Amino acid sequence: NAGVTQTPKFQVLKTGQSMTLQCAQDMNHNSMYWYRQDPGMGLRLIYYSASEGTTDKGEVPNGYNVSRLNKREFSLRLESAAPSQTSVYFCASSEVRGASNEQFFGPGTRLTVL
């Protein structure tokens, strides 16, 4: 079991460039999430997908789009990158298992926008 995987691990973009962050999970989870982590700000939800075929905005969705390609994969796209999107991005997945709703996180993507 690989758990949650993300690509790329690091990326440097120039302002205005676009890119897609890829995420996949092999735990058969229905729910998937994209977070950004900035110093002192905790984990802020960008978008989530409660099940295949559905996506919803989180706390900070502006400047991002997502695609739930199938049950395994959930991608995050930056159409026109801005320096304010410099951050560490985490994908996560979860499923109710008994009394737990544990979220499993990917290793993260460190993005710098110049």
Next chain:
Amino acid sequence: GENVEQHPSTLSVQEGDSAVIKCTYSDSASNYFPWYKQELGKRPQLIIDIRSNVGEKKDQRIAVTLNKTAKHFSLHITETQPEDSAVYFCAAGGTGGSYIPTFGRGTSLIVHP
């Protein structure tokens, strides 16, 4: 929506001391309260969680307590060790429909040998 406040933002202790991190939440519909540990450069990982029908849960040196009336929950780490040094996040969320937790801003715990 849910609002989670976490304190302190930084906590420095000597090895062997206890550490306590506190969180408050605002939405009475929240019924699941996990704690995550994030080591430097790594991903967050669950260390303990509690549901609202339980007041306390313990797992070796870590424990979580929940006061539903006051809407606060705490993480307790006893006999701290240098490897406990990390950022700890609390979260709160409801599991009635889609599970969408709100995270606290994190506590940086430093354990001095």
